[in-house]
Amino acid sequence: MTTRFSNLSTATLALLLLASCGPKSLTLPDDPVERVATCGAVAAASERAATTNIKAPLSFGAIGRVIHYPLLGGSAGGSFSSETAAAVQERMTALQDKVIESKWQELVPVCKSAFPATAIEKPVLPSNRFQAQLGCSELGDFLRSALEGQEGYANELGDYRDLGMKLEPALAAELPRSDAAAKEERNKALATIAKAGPPVAVMRQCVDDFG
Numbered sequence: 001m002t003t004r005f006s007n008l009s010t011a012t013l014a015l016l017l018l019a020s021c022g023p024k025s026l027t028l029p030d031d032p033v034e035r036v037a038t039c040g041a042v043a044a045a046s047e048r049a050a051t052t053n054i055k056a057p058l059s060f061g062a063i064g065r066v067i068h069y070p071l072l073g074g075s076a077g078g079s080f081s082s083e084t085a086a087a088v089q090e091r092m093t094a095l096q097d098k099v100i101e102s103k104w105q106e107l108v109p110v111c112k113s114a115f116p117a118t119a120i121e122k123p124v125l126p127s128n129r130f131q132a133q134l135g136c137s138e139l140g141d142f143l144r145s146a147l148e149g150q151e152g153y154a155n156e157l158g159d160y161r162d163l164g165m166k167l168e169p170a171l172a173a174e175l176p177r178s179d180a181a182a183k184e185e186r187n188k189a190l191a192t193i194a195k196a197g198p199p200v201a202v203m204r205q206c207v208d209d210f211g
Contacts, residue, residue, distance in 0.1 A: 026102045028114060032076060033084065037091035039111035040069030041099040043118070044092065046108055057152045064200035067146055068118055071199060075191035079184060080138075123197030123205050134171055135193030136206035137164045138186050143199055160203060163211050 026042075028035050047062040048054060058066070069092065074085030112119045125132040140160030147153050175182040196202045 024102050026099065026104060026107050028107070028110060033073060033087050033091060035114065036069050036073040036076075037088045037095055038099070039107070039115055039118075040066060040073075040088060040092040041095040042104045042107045042111055043069060044096065045099050045104045057150070060153050060156050061198070061200045063147065063153070064143070065118065065198050067143070068194075068198050069115070071142060071190075071194045072115055072117060075194040078188065078191055080187040080190040080194070117195045117197060120197035120201075123202040125196060125202070125205055125209065126192060130171070130174055131189055131192065132206075133167050133210055134175075134186065134189040135196075136203065136210060137167045137171060138190035139193050139199060139203060140164050140206070142190060143203065156200070156203075159207055159211070163207055167210060 026038065028038055044066045047058055047066055050062070051058065057063075070085040070088040071080075073088035074081045074083075076084070126135060140163055144157050144160055148157055175185055193202060
């Protein structure tokens, strides 16, 4: 009896050890940068898992949904911070392997709840025309800075450049004369439009309305 009980305990222990080596659950950290970066890494894993060829570049819409997280992280204070966005992007890259090896699927609905702007299907631009146009121009510049030079996105980025060139003369005339004040206006407009929905869907609305 003693031997049999000992063997059963050994088998149970082996099963527990095997289970401990499998994917582990993730939780969202409290730190703001870590929180949004974790969800950004989850979004990247989700978009990659949805592709038929894991080596192919993500679609423009998919890469936009991933980039939305650094954009939201940089916009959290109501005025876009490129430094914070860069910190989020850096942490997303660092967390990538950890997320892929975890039960990241469990965090997909959690992240949508934590960052509801990522789940908006029909973006609504700001009601103030100047603010909407300024936000569109800044968001187009943000996406171009993030993606220009990468294969497969030239057509969309070209549309954003054309839109910006069309809007900028009138926008510049209405912005404050002080460079610092004008930059702050632009950063606030970008932070506002970041919450309107996924960037590519928002820019599609921008082009439809102002292109």
